[in-house]
Amino acid sequence: MRDSARRREQPRRAPRISDVADAAGVSVATVSRALSAPDKLKPETRDKVLAAVAALGYTPNSVARQLRAGNSRLVLVIVPQRTNPPFFAEVLHGIDVTLAEAGYVLITGYMEGHDHDLRLIELAASGHVAGLLTVSGDLPNVGGRSILDAGLPAVAICADPQVAGLPAVLLDDERAAAMQVEHLIALGHRRLFYLSGPEGNYNVTMRQRGIVSALEAGGLSPEALIEYRGDFAFTGGISGGEAYLALSDRPSAVICGNDETAIAFVKTVRSAGLRVPDDLSVIGFDGIELADFCEPTLSTIAQPRFELGRVGARLLVDLLDGNEPGDVMPESGRIVMQGRLLARDSTRAVE
Amino acid sequence: MRDSARRREQPRRAPRISDVADAAGVSVATVSRALSAPDKLKPETRDKVLAAVAALGYTPNSVARQLRAGNSRLVLVIVPQRTNPPFFAEVLHGIDVTLAEAGYVLITGYMEGHDHDLRLIELAASGHVAGLLTVSGDLPNVGGRSILDAGLPAVAICADPQVAGLPAVLLDDERAAAMQVEHLIALGHRRLFYLSGPEGNYNVTMRQRGIVSALEAGGLSPEALIEYRGDFAFTGGISGGEAYLALSDRPSAVICGNDETAIAFVKTVRSAGLRVPDDLSVIGFDGIELADFCEPTLSTIAQPRFELGRVGARLLVDLLDGNEPGDVMPESGRIVMQGRLLARDSTRAVE
DNA sequence: ACAAGTTCTGTAATCGATTACATCAATGGT
DNA sequence: ACCATTGATGTAATCGATTACAGAACTTGT
Missing domain, CATH: 3.40.50.2300 (Response regulator)
Structure with missing residues (x-):
């Protein structure tokens, strides 16, 4: 069966409710009711209308319906x-x-x-x-x-x-970011590099709070955190990685704003010869599938996306x-x- | 400025063209023309109407417009x-x-x-x-x-x-898949594992052809290719990796249907102790950004997405x-x- | 000052469906 | 046998915009 031929058989214009009404020998109101309130019609009328609907391949025009219904x-x-x-x-x-x-x-x-x-x-x-x-x-x-x-x-x-x-x-976000910090503190890390997202972003702001309060709760001073602004994309991971590499005294752990950023960050510091997690720990955010397929598999915070x-x-x-x-x-x-x-x-x- | 308050000032119902007409003291036709054919109006009428449009924050209802225009x-x-x-x-x-x-x-x-x-x-x-x-x-x-x-x-x-x-x-697709094979043959590989996509899929079928003809052109017999059906997702990469590992005599190169599959495949065979590319070569398909951030960076065919x-x-x-x-x-x-x-x-x- | 032509604006039909109301037929009660 | 009630269907208004056509106002030429 050639579909192109089948399509050519289609009427040039889509059938209207009045076409169905004519075909079934009833009024447009009856057609409308046959579709929206079939119980209100005499069964034989309803069947006649529905047969015409099927024969013509009628679908109500939802633009008209929407205009009317508001x-x-x-x-x-x-x-x-x-x-x-x-x-x-x-x-x-x-x-x-x-x-x-x-x-x-x-x-x-x-x-x-x-x-x-x-x-x-x-x-x-x-x-x-x-x-x-x-x-x-x-x-x-x-x-x-x-x-x-x-x-x-x-x-x-x-x-x-x-x-x-x-x-x-x-x-x-506040709690989730705190979990990142708590996890790293529990592993004994005392200085952290934070590769965050754009300033003014709500998620970034909330997570900032969580990080600060978790640092405090963990007995670390705010100076234990070095922040670098990223962009939630691969590019931010690269520039963040370069910024990390440029530090004279590098923190032993890195918090990333999302998994893509974390993956690009890991790639960048590895190209410079650093080993993850031997030389530094990295944690991501989001829990995308891929985080479990990269090397090394990425610790992260899973969001119920x-x-x-x-x-x-x-x-x-x-x-x-x-x-x-x-x-x-x-x-x-x-x-x-x-x-x-x-x-x-x-x-x-x-x- | 409190936005919630601002929103409450909004009229309950969006202004209609007749509201604008009333406000400007003209007919609906004139309002319509002021918006669609401003030249046809006397400048002062036009300005009067546009002022009313701005004052009421009128936007034409596109459902009505669409119904009329068809x-x-x-x-x-x-x-x-x-x-x-x-x-x-x-x-x-x-x-x-x-x-x-x-x-x-x-x-x-x-x-x-x-x-x-x-x-x-x-x-x-x-x-x-x-x-x-x-x-x-x-x-x-x-x-x-x-x-x-x-x-x-x-x-x-x-x-x-x-x-x-x-x-x-x-x-x-045919040419692109042939490029995968040609690349591997040029590197000296003589037996290939092909982690493909679902049967019946157009892309899969076309690439199959390209692979077969490239094998032939490269002087390899069809038996040089072992095919395994994947699904263009991470899961297919895992099961494909397991299938590869189970082979008694493993080909030295693997062709994947897409990059996600390739990444999951690499992860799977690496967990089993194989090294890429030392023990086997892997090539993906698509050229997603991530392919350049995984370990090792993934050879692939970039599509102009x-x-x-x-x-x-x-x-x-x-x-x-x-x-x-x-x-x-x-x-x-x-x-x-x-x-x-x-x-x-x-x-x-x-x- | 008036006919003829322009220019501008208003009236009303139209798009396709829904639905309040009107109409007509059938049924039941007395 | 007749009126009231119920049920089934049709008629026409409606949603909000566009636009053909009609008509009003204003020019211009003589």
Whole structure:
């Protein structure tokens, strides 16, 4: 069977409800009811209509339906472009599965640049979209016009809930970062190199707090930590590695902002002849699959990526269903999940 | 400034064109013209209307516009879920950038399972979407109903163009796989282990051909190749590694279907005490960033991932603009791009 | 000052589906 | 046998924008 031929048989224009009505010899109202409230029709009428629907291959035009109903089944998800795909892919998977269960479809809006973002702002304001999820701390904002101005129900996932005042599903970044430090202190490390992320980033700020308080709790002074700003990407791992190598008195352990950064860091210091974990311990963050396949296997903090996406999407669906925020989430406006330490080969006790 | 307060000031309902008309003291037609054909209005009328638009924060409802105009600015992109995120992320980036330039918005449809796919089929048939891109060889097809039945303009990227008869943008998989073999033969390898992908997959089939012909051209018999079916994921690399280890007489080189598989394969055989490239050479496929950060750095075939997405999206946009396929692409219906060998540390000449 | 032509703006039809209300038929009660 | 009630279906308004056409206002030429 040649598919190209099959497609040519398709009518040039998609069948409308009136085409079905004509074919079945009923009114458009009856067709509409046959599809949305079959019980209200006499069985024989219903069957006649459904037969015509099947014969014509009719699918209701959802644009018209949406205009009339005033609501949409589309959810816009804002994602950072080109950053940490293995992490976001899994969060998106949780989102996608959950939205699908609730009958929503996902529009992915990559944060990219100004003109690009403007399109997303207009999309949100244009009535096409029912709600908004953001997995990015930065939100489209062009010329003082924010994507939030559209007033759509919105939920932040792993992103700063403060700026926007949005309900949020978050990792307990503070605790998770403290776990990194505690793990290293427990192994006897006394001086740490911290390869962090961009200034102003919510996750970075929260983790900073956790690190500081864990240092204190572990009896170390703030000077025990040398910080270097990275970017959550491979590039930051390389420059961070170079910065580490340039130190005259190198700390024995390194905390990385995410796994990709950690992997690039390890690669960089190894090329310079250092051995991990013999010469230094390295711990990552995120728990992407790959962290278990690199050399040495990477100790890290696993985030419940799928669950973060799932719970965030569920929350949005609840809000779209008309529930009040107070009914579906804690007073604080936040649902907080915990990271989990995966101690592997890249961290080791000091001799 | 408290954003939550700002949002509360928003009118409960988005302003309509008639609200603007009232505010400006003109008819709805004039408002519409002020936005779409400003030259046709007396400058003072136009300014009055635009002032009202700005004052109310009016954005045209694109659902109504779409219903009237009969066309949409949404493109549905079908992507495999949970497979090789680093690869697809970059292809998607090329697609997204290109669609954005042309004023389109991307809906990501992950291939997942039956109910999930049914939603995508209905989305395509519902008039919501202008066109279709697929980066997946499998297309949503539930109960004999295919997403292609909607008759949308569609383009395949890196995916089987045969089944669907779609215009396609492809990597020359046959040539690329031949390059893998040629590289290994040039290094003196005479027996190869081939960790391939799922049976029936277009890329797998084409590469198979390239491998066979390159073996022949290199003077090797087909028996020089031992094939093991993987899955383009980490798991396939592990099971493939175990299969390799179980061989009594192991080939000196291994060809992998993609980089993630190769990385997991390397990890597996190393845990068993084998050294790469001392004991065996391994070559991957795709050229994801990570391939240059693992240990040892991975020889691979780089795909022009961004360009594949870009060219595919451009082609779809041309078709949506009403161009005939013959005007914007070769007679064959295919645009073919070449891979590039990246020879790194995981492959080495036999002694 | 008036006809003819421009220029500008308003009225109303339209896109395709949903649904309140109207209408008509069938049923049951007395 | 007739009225009231229920059930089934049709008619037409509606969602919010665009645009063909109509009509008003304003020029210009004679």
